[in-house]
Amino acid sequence: MKASYSKYILNFKRPSGTSRGVLKTKETWFIKIEDDTGFGIGECGILRGLSIDDVPEFENQLKWACENINLGFNYLSEQLKLFPSIKFGLEMAFKSLKSQNPFYLFDTDFYKHQQGITINGLIWMGDKSFMFEQIKAKLDQGFSCIKLKIGAIDFQAELELLAYLRSKFSAEVLELRVDANGAFNPDHALQKLEKLSQFNLHSIEQPIKQNQWQAMRELCKNTPLPIALDEELIEVVDTTHRAKLLDELKPQYIILKPSLIGGFSDSSEWIKLAEDRKIGWWITSALESDIGLNAIAQYASKFQLDKPQGLGTGSLYTNNITSPLEVKGEKLFYNSTLKWETPQV
Known part of the structure; x- marks a missing residue:
């Protein structure tokens, strides 16, 4: 199993105002897990100024998770308690990997x-x-x-x-x-x-x-x-x-x-x-x-x-x-x- 990630900048159609300021762009990171059966995709999205994982070491933690993907979700999530968006992206990606269709996560x-x-x-x-x-x-x-x-x-x-x-x-x-x-x-x-x-x-x-x-x-x-x-x-x-x-x-x-x-x-x-x-x-x-x-x-x-x-x-x-x-x-x-x-x- 191997994992990789990439950053993606979402652009708002028009600036969107909140009490914390006006949003023009939104950063997100995609994480991809691959093995010999296929791939799984997840998203780690932080909100600047709000997420607890809006910290300088965020990307290093995401890189560490990808490098240690074989340790499995349960172990990684325990180590990443203070990085909820990475936990979410990993949970999504592991669920996606197990599915025959990487975008079909829940049987509803x-x-x-x-x-x-x-x-x-x-x-x-x-x-x-x-x-x-x-x-x-x-x-x-x-x-x-x-x-x-x-x-x-x-x-x-x-x-x-x-x-x-x-x-x-x-x-x-x-x-x-x-x-x-x-x-x-x-x-x-x-x-x-x-x-x-x-x-x-x-x-x-x-x-x-x-x-x-x-x-x-x-x-x-x-x-x-x-x-x-x-x-x-x-x-x-x-x-x-x-x-x-x-x-x-x-x-x-x-x-x-x-x-x-x-x-x-x-x-x-x-x-x-x-x-x-x-x-x-x-x-x-x-x-x-x-x-x-x-x-x-x-x-x-x-x-x-x-x-x-x-x-x-x-x-x-x-x-x-x-x-x-x-x-x-x-x-x-x-x-x-x-x-x-x-x-x-």
Whole structure:
């Protein structure tokens, strides 16, 4: 068995704003494992400024994993606890290698019978007119759930945008989720949540920055609208601390991004811990190419999904990997009549 990797730069069709800045490109690494039966492909995608493995030694660790691929996934993953995106890429690549088709990772109806997964429409930050333009496009496409990035422009303008949406579409017609990406000051967060709650929102993701457990615990306890933890999960890499986080903070939801939390097995552990505590969850991609998005969508389709998932990022790039993934209306499909482009690794 041998393994290799290569870096790939994804280019956004248009700059996309978050509370952490404007994204124009996204780095990702493809990892390829080969043996005498064929090959497996995986994707290691970090988010600069967010992933815990956004560190100078990232590429050296990826190189080490490839050089020691014969040690197997279980050993490598134990050594790479603090490099969740590499763990995810390796887990994907090993699963891909074992399959007769390197892009068929999970035996579900999403792949076999083209059963769609309902997803939310993602609205990027920008001025009010740009955000409204995006919203209109998503509604025209047939989305009944949209997620708005908030926290970067004037908060009053964001409230006005939400008020306008609610004046046109009731909560029964349009589910609204907002994602603050940790933008709120803990001293003012509850007041902002109270103002947001008048618009009958489904939830707010990560209202304050992670690692402020006392403040987040109070927010989750007193919030007038459900809180979904996202970034909060990233640095918590063992079972004991994961259980402690959920027990102490008691969020209403958690959001699982396999690239940021260590792959499928780690995501499944979070899901079990959450369900044992009657905490809701959903799965979201983290700006991967369609290689990673396909793997995450197939993983998500293993579950009985009762709410829209965050898997609508495949159309963001000018140079995404060509794949059978298609969004029709508000659903993501695997169209098996379309062909894969295999990345050069």
